[in-house]
Every structure is written in C-alpha cells, then in structure tokens.
Amino acid sequence: MKEKSLFQLKRLWILILMVLFLSGSVAAHIFLSSDLTYVPGYMGVNGLLEVFKVPLGILALLFPVVALVSASHRSEQTKKQIIISESQNSFANYYKHVEEFEKITLLLEKRFNLEYINHRELYFILFPLNSPSHVKTDSTGIGVRPHSKIYIISKALYDLVDVINHMEDQEAYSSMPVNSFFSVLSSFSKELKFMPKESAECHRVTVEPFLDRRTMMIKENDPFIHYHAFAEYLSILGSFCNVVPEFKRVSDSPEISKLAFRVLDKYKIPFYQDPETGEILTSR
Structure with missing residues (x-):
C-alpha cells in the first residue's frame, strides 16, 4: 500500500478546518456585535489587529497543529520502516537458521548411518514457535510445556x-x-x-x-x-x-x-x- 504524504492525511485537513472555523466564528461574532468604524492609515490597521487579536491568535494555532501532525506522521513512517526492516531480517534469519539446521542433519545422517532425516519435520519439533516472522535460536516447547x-x-x-x-x-x-x-x-x-x-x-x-x-x-x-x-x-x-x-x-x-x-x-x-x-x- 502506497504511503500517504502529509497533505493527503485526513486528520491534518480536519484540524485545519476546525481552526479556520473557530477563528472565523469568533471574527464574525466580533464584526457583527461591535460598532466598528474604518479609519484609513496605520491607525486603522493597528486598530484591526487589536480588535481581531483573538481570532488571529486562534488562526496562529495552524502552525503548531501542522507541526504536530507532521511529527506524528514522520514517527509513524519511521515505525513502519522499522517493522518492515525487522520483518525482512527475521525472514532472512529464519531461512538461514533452517539452512544451517539442514547441514547439521546431513552430518548426523553420515555420522550415525541414519535413514533420511526430514530436517523440516525435525526442525518444527525442536523449534515449534519459529516462523518467517519470528525466529529464536533456543529450542523451546509450546503451551504448558515450555522445555525443549x-x-x-x-x-x-x-x-x-x-x-x-x-x-x-x-x-x-x-x-x-x-x-x-x-x-x-x-x-x-x-x-x-x-x-x-x-x-x-x-x-x-x-x-x-x-x-x-x-x-x-x-x-x-x-x-x-x-x-x-x-x-x-x-x-x-x-x-x-x-x-x-x-x-x-x-x-x-x-x-x-x-x-x-x-x-x-x-x-x-x-x-x-x-x-x-x-x-x-x-x-x-
């Protein structure tokens, strides 16, 4: 599955819209409930900034919101990469472990003049918990009998x-x-x-x-x-x-x-x- 970019995340746009809606609502309330008169020049601009200080402050929350979502998104991507890397390592280690075990069984066949040893059957007897996604080099049991x-x-x-x-x-x-x-x-x-x-x-x-x-x-x-x-x-x-x-x-x-x-x-x-x-x- 293709990874989504930051701006393809639904939660980012939901938070942005929530901040814009809250800021717009407060600004609309101030505009409709106040007797405002426009004054040309710098005094009018300063006056607008003073009057709409609260909605502008709410709007400024967009920056930390985007930063938090971005950090969370990077953390999730890193976690997925670690999981994929561990899975690949475990997969390779599992088949390497099975391969080395097969070499041991071939040596045992010759040493004791044995019939063919089905190394996979014997492997699963001695390592019942091992799989391509999980491998341990210690032989263990299963269930209520944890001993090898x-x-x-x-x-x-x-x-x-x-x-x-x-x-x-x-x-x-x-x-x-x-x-x-x-x-x-x-x-x-x-x-x-x-x-x-x-x-x-x-x-x-x-x-x-x-x-x-x-x-x-x-x-x-x-x-x-x-x-x-x-x-x-x-x-x-x-x-x-x-x-x-x-x-x-x-x-x-x-x-x-x-x-x-x-x-x-x-x-x-x-x-x-x-x-x-x-x-x-x-x-x-």
Whole structure:
C-alpha cells in the first residue's frame, strides 16, 4: 500500500478546518456585535489587529497543529520502516537458521548411518514457535510445556536409567524396567528421526507396545549401544539448539546386560545378509 504524504492525511485537513472555523466564528461574532468604524492609515490597521487579536491568535494555532501532525506522521513512517526492516531480517534469519539446521542433519545422517532425516519435520519439533516472522535460536516447547523436546527426552531417559541402575543396588533384577526403557528409547528415537539403516549391528525390531518395525543398534558386547549413540545424537542437536541434555550411563553389571539382551532378543526380527549383494534382508 502506497504511503500517504502529509497533505493527503485526513486528520491534518480536519484540524485545519476546525481552526479556520473557530477563528472565523469568533471574527464574525466580533464584526457583527461591535460598532466598528474604518479609519484609513496605520491607525486603522493597528486598530484591526487589536480588535481581531483573538481570532488571529486562534488562526496562529495552524502552525503548531501542522507541526504536530507532521511529527506524528514522520514517527509513524519511521515505525513502519522499522517493522518492515525487522520483518525482512527475521525472514532472512529464519531461512538461514533452517539452512544451517539442514547441514547439521546431513552430518548426523553420515555420522550415525541414519535413514533420511526430514530436517523440516525435525526442525518444527525442536523449534515449534519459529516462523518467517519470528525466529529464536533456543529450542523451546509450546503451551504448558515450555522445555525443549531434547531436555524432556533426556530427562525421561535419565530417570529410566536411574531405575535400572537402582536394581543393582537392591540386587532385585526385573525385566520390566529394562523393557520400559527400550520401549521409550525406541519411541523417542523415532520421534527425533534417529533411525539407523539396517546393518549387521542395526537390527529390525518390533518393540512393545508398538507394532511397526523399527531399527535399533545392537552389539554382542553392548546391549545399550543404541542408547549411547542416541545420547550423542541429542548432544549434537543440543549444541545447535542451545540445550545441554544430561544423560546417565547404564551400569556395566552383567545381570543388567543379560536382562537387556533377553529383552532385545524378544524384539529382534530375524535377518540374513544376501551373499551376492551384501544387502540386509529380514526373514518373512
């Protein structure tokens, strides 16, 4: 929309007309209610100035009125220019931020041998309040949960690991906490796009209570390799999102490892490697 000049403003002309009307009304009243006689020469001119001093004074208000409207108009134009400039900066910063985030996701894909990460979906999970008109570099939540998704997930996993480690202290081992841990870990991994490509160390699993097939890192000597890799993945994301996730290492207790392998063996889908292509295939 084209900006209006000063003399195209309705409020300016309304104020000018109000001043002219008031001044004219007072002058008309003086002229009609007074017995005035015109005297030629300078005395007559001085007399007119004296008689019409009030309406002339009102008329003089035009100058400050125009000055005030002019100042207000400049202030509005400056404010609009600032808003436009901020909007343009925010727009550019938003897409630059998304672009840098995409670079991070590409590095993560290579580092952890992951399936394709839809960086825009992940971006909106970690930065739900960002838009071309508003951008923040700190990852936050939304609504009544203002914390970053990275913080929420790391805190939940920290608490679950704490429960598992506490079994060793009590020497009361149960598969239930381990089962819950892997179930939550699988869910969080899928939510944050941490889906390793299937390989000799990454098995297809069906994790209760989820019926869809997912990939999970499993090593013969480390049943929690997926958790450790996911923790590193979240730490790298956290460095971009200005969030410092806190993780707890799972106990090296042989009993806990046995429980973990027992749970994972139940989840694993049998697979074999094609001798010709080397492709990892799941059995039917």
